[in-house]
Amino acid sequence: MAQIANFSVDPRLASILGESYSSSERALRELVDNAWDAEARVVQITLPAILTETPIIIADDGSGMKEQELRQEYLNIASPRYTRKGEKTPNLLRTVKGRRGIGKFAGLILAEQMEVDTKACGTRTRLVISKSALLNAEKDIEQVPLPLEAKACKTKEHGTTITLKTLNQNLNFPKAEKLKEILAYDYGRETDFEIFINGERVLRHDIQGATFTREYTLPNGTKATATYTISEKPVPNRPDLLLAANVESHHLLVEFKRPSIAVGRDAEAQAKKYADTLTGELGIDLDILILGGEVDSKLHHEYTGKRTRFLAYRSVIANARTQLDWLLNQLKQRP
C-alpha cells in the first residue's frame, strides 16, 4: 500500500549531506558496513560500466528491516546502531561498525536517488529518497514526504537491497578494482561474510602467507634468486628490503611494497637512496627490483632506468605458477 514516511529531524543533516568522502569507493564501504552490522552473510554489489546510466546496487541477505524499524531507525538521523543495540550483533557477535548513524547518507552523497528495498518478518518495504527533494525542501526536512510502500512477502525472506541512481558527477566513477582493494582490507578474510563485486568474490588471502621463489634475469643478463613470504598480517618493522646475491656475486636489492600500492617513480627514488647507501658503505654494485600490487601505468618503460625493474606481485605469482606447471609437466613426461 502506498504511504508516506518522513525523516526525523536533526540539525546536523545539512552538514552530513555536505560531507564528502575521499572517494566514491569509500562511500560505498559505508553501505557494506551496514550489511555487516545486519549480519548478512553475502553482499552482492553491482557497479555500472563506465559511461552507462545503470544504477549501483548493493544487495545483502542480512536481517532486513521491518517497516517500523525503517521508519524509526533508518530514518532517524545520527542515531547510531551501537548506542541503540550494543557493541556486538545479536547472533554472529560481530563487532558493530555503525558508529555515527549517518552511513546511509553515503548513498545520497553518491547518487541523486536512493531506493531501499528491505524484507523482514513477512513484510517487504520500499522507500525512495531523493537528495534534491531533501536539499531543496522549503519546509523542514522532516516534512519532506518520502514514498514508502509496504507489502507482504514470505516470512523467511530477509535482506536489504540499496539501489543508487543518477550518480554524483563530482565524485569519481566507482571502480571495481579500487572497491575490491578497500573491502578486501576490511573483510577479505571473513569466512561468514562474502562480498561479490560484479559477481567476483572479494578475497584477501590470495597471497598472504604464501612463499615464493623466483629467479630474475636482470637487464645486464645476470641472474638472481629471491625467496620471500608475503606476511599474514601487517607486521611492525616488516622486512621490506632484501639483498640477494647470486653465485657470481651480483647483488640485487628487492624492495617489497604493500600489495595495495602501485609502484612507480616515487618508489624508485626511495629504493635508489637505499642502494646508494649500500653501495657507499659496502662498496657493492646493485640492481634494484621493486615489487608492488601493480606497476604504475604511467611508467614508461623506455625511460625506466636500466638497473631498476618494477613488477606486480600478481604477475610474479602467475609467472611462478606457470613455471611450476611447466616443470611438473616436464617431469611427468620423463620416461
Ligand SMILES: Nc1ncnc2c1ncn2[C@@H]1O[C@H](COP(=O)(O)OP(=O)(O)O)[C@@H](O)[C@H]1O
Ligand atoms: N543493510 C541494512 N540492513 C538492515 N538494517 C540496516 C541496513 N542499513 C542500515 N540499517 C539500519 O539503519 C540504521 C542507520 O544506518 P546508518 O545510517 O548507517 O547508521 P549506523 O550504521 O551508524 O547505525 C542502522 O543502525 C540499522 O539499524
Ligand SMILES: [Mg+2]
Ligand atoms: Mg552504518
